[in-house]
Amino acid sequence: DSGVTQTPKHLITATGQRVTLRCSPRSGDLSVYWYQQSLDQGLQFLIQYYNGEERAKGNILERFSAQQFPDLHSELNLSSLELGDSALYFCASSGGGSGQPQHFGDGTRLSIL
Amino acid sequence: EDKVVQSPLSLVVHEGDTVTLNCSYEVTNFRSLLWYKQEKKAPTFLFMLTSSGIEKKSGRLSSILDKKELFSILNITATQTGDSAIYLCAAHGSSNTGKLIFGQGTTLQVKP
Numbered sequence: 001d002s003g004v005t006q007t008p009k010h011l012i013t014a015t016g017q018r019v020t021l022r023c024s025p026r027s028g029d030l031s032v033y034w035y036q037q038s039l040d041q042g043l044q045f046l047i048q049y050y051n052g053e054e055r056a057k058g059n060i061l062e063r064f065s066a067q068q069f070p071d072l073h074s075e076l077n078l079s080s081l082e083l084g085d086s087a088l089y090f091c092a093s094s095g096g097g098s099g100q101p102q103h104f105g106d107g108t109r110l111s112i113l
Numbered sequence: 114e115d116k117v118v119q120s121p122l123s124l125v126v127h128e129g130d131t132v133t134l135n136c137s138y139e140v141t142n143f144r145s146l147l148w149y150k151q152e153k154k155a156p157t158f159l160f161m162l163t164s165s166g167i168e169k170k171s172g173r174l175s176s177i178l179d180k181k182e183l184f185s186i187l188n189i190t191a192t193q194t195g196d197s198a199i200y201l202c203a204a205h206g207s208s209n210t211g212k213l214i215f216g217q218g219t220t221l222q223v224k225p
Contacts, residue, residue: 002157004155033212035215043201043203043215044215045212045215048211048212055209055211099163100211101158101161102213103158105155
C-alpha cells in the first residue's frame, strides 16, 4: 500500500459528460502529480501541484483541469469527454523536493461509452 | 524532445533465470532515473538513481546508472513467477518540477 488513495476505482460514463477524479496524497507529501496511462501512449504526465499551487504542466488537454485543496487532496476534472479519454488515471505524491521518488495510487479506470 | 526508451519491450524467461532490462534516456537537465514495477494496479517504486556507477540493490534486484552513456539497467537474478510484471523506467529532467518521463515499459513473464 503506497499510502496514496484514489477514488473512484472505476468510472463508466458517456461521451460529452464531465467527471471528477479524487486523490489523497501520502501523509506529509506536498506534491501531487496526475498521469494518464493508455495502451498506445504509456504513462503520460498531465500536471503537478505543490502545496496548492500549480508547479508543472504536461500535455494536458484544455478540457481537463485540476486543483489541490488546502488539505492537500487533489481533484482532476475531465469535461466534454471523448472516447479517446478512456484510460487509467494515476495520481502520485512526493515530499516535493526533486530528490524524492513519487509513490502512485491504484488509479481510476475511466471508460467512455 | 525528452524521451526514454526501454528494451526489450517483452521478455519470457523461466524461473531461476537472470534477466537484464535496459533503459536509455535523452532528457534535458537530467536529475535522476527511477525504476517502477507495475503489476495489476499502481506502479511500485523500486529504485532511484542519481549517480553514475553506484549500484543499488534490493534482494534479487539491482540497478545501475551510466550518465556518460545515458542508460540504466535493472537486473533480476533467480527470477520467480512473482517477478512477472511490467517494469517501467522514468527520468526526472527538471530541477523545478517533479515531472517524470516514462519509457514504454518492459513486460516480463516468468514461467514456472
